[in-house]
Amino acid sequence: MDLPGTHSGDSRRRGRRRRRALVALVVALAVIGGGTWAAWGTLGPVVAGFTESDDWEGSGTGSVDVRVVAGDSGRAIGRTLADAGVVKSSSAFVTAARAQPETAGIQPGTYRLKEHMSAAAAVALLLDPAAKVTTRLTVPEGLTVPQVLALVEKTTGVPAADLEAAVADPAALGLPAAANGNAEGYLFPATYSVNPGESAADVLKAMVTQANTVLANLGVPPERVHDVVVEASIAQKEARSAEDMAKVTRVLANRMAIGMPLQLDSTVSYAAGATGKVTTTAEQRATDSPYNTYLHPGLPAGPISNPGEAALQAALNPADGPWLFFVTVNLQTGETRFATTIAEHNANVALFQQYLREHPEQ
Structure with a gap:
């Protein structure tokens, strides 16, 4: 006796749906270094129509540069290869890719392949780092x-x-x-x-x-972009660790809050085109430049380097503290001392001068 919803027609339809689900293969996204590379989509409909006549034999001849774009599905890569004459058909490539689990690791970039390759040979070459010309x-x-x-x-x-x-x-x-x-x-x-x-x-x-x-x-509003990037560029040049960068930006804020010149050698070096130097001369500090923070109050006219995300974070979120001074006392380790009084700062500067005497090459 057939009960409602259990007759044989429904069973056959459910069976067909299960078979279609098994044919549709989705291979996981390959993520390299935090970015999504080749995305392998549903392969079933293409694989189902594949025949041996859709593929070439051998390793191919000549040279063809083919570009794989981030987010390309397996079928999209197959079409690109077929259009370039690398493989005979997209279905041949998808079938060969399905047989090689490592194809999920194909990265975006330009690959030097050959014309009229078998799909299996094309897959193997895409997985060969030497084929990538990016x-x-x-x-x-x-x-x-x-x-x-x-x-x-x-x-x-x-x-x-x-x-x-x-x-x-x-x-x-x-x-x-x-x-x-x-x-x-x-x-x-x-x-x-x-x-x-x-x-x-x-x-x-x-x-x-x-x-x-x-x-x-990071949520930086357009009206704050300039100052944030300038402060971050200074922090990037003046400190190595994220913690010290946040202290540097606090010193900048504390000084500007009381109208105290920033007096940064890094901005003077930038103006003088001597960005590799850690100290400046009296002549350089006397140069009238919008980047000379000894002569002009507030931030320099623009950024002095290209900062990374940690420095931008430091500009947005300065550390809490009363510091008005800082100096890096060891150029090898990046150790930086922060001070509130000029007496403390002078003691730290003496440590830096001692370091320079012990390391004249720097």
């Missing part, structure tokens, strides 16, 4: 714009003239209004993938875009 560019915290441009040229081969032309076009880079057309402070330190054929503007715009994203994620 350049990995790591920009450390605290570099200035000229230093970043020199690093980009050295790492990627993008000509210096192109980079200088790109940095002179703030609209093309997407700089925020707070930058006033100056890229300093907005070439965000991070690791980037640079693909063959990318222009100087493409490379630098990626850094500016990342800076804008981080500022937005």
Whole structure:
């Protein structure tokens, strides 16, 4: 006796639904270094129609550069390869990828493959690090714009003239209004993938875009962007640890609150183009520059480096404390002493001077 909802037709439909669910294979997203790379979507409909005639044999010939974009599904990568003549069909690639679990680790970037490859050979080459021709560019915290441009040229081969032309076009880079057309402070330190054929503007715009994203994620309102980036750039140059950066920004706030000049050697060095120096001369400190915080009250005219997220956090959330002075007393360890009185500060400066005597090379 059939009860309502249990007749044989319903059973057959449920069976078909289960079979369809088994065919639809979703492979987990591959996450490398905090970013999502190739996303493998539903493969079932493509695999179901695959036949051996959809695939080529052998390892292929010639050379073809193919770009895998972040978020591409397995089927999308297959279409890209088929359109480029690497594999015969998308279904062949998806079938080969399904048989190789490691394909979930394919990263975005440009790969040098061959024409008329078997799908299995294409999968194997995509998993071979030697096939990836994307350049990995790591920009450390605290570099200035000229230093970043020199690093980009050295790492990627993008000509210096192109980079200088790109940095002179703030609209093309997407700089925020707070930058006033100056890229300093907005070439965000991070690791980037640079693909063959990318222009100087493409490379630098990626850094500016990342800076804008981080500022937005931190909730920095547009009217505060300029001051936050300037303070963060100072903290980045003056301290190494996040804790010390937050103390540095507190010193800046405490001094400005009582109208005390900031008197920062780091801003004077920036004005003098001597960013690698930890001390300044009397002549440099007497130079009339909007970055000379010995002569001019308040913050310098703009950022003096490209700060990372920890420095931006420090600018947004200074530590609590009464300090008015700080000095790094050991350049090897980064040990920084903070003081409230001039007597305490002078004692700390004496420690720094002793360090310099013991390490004349610095």
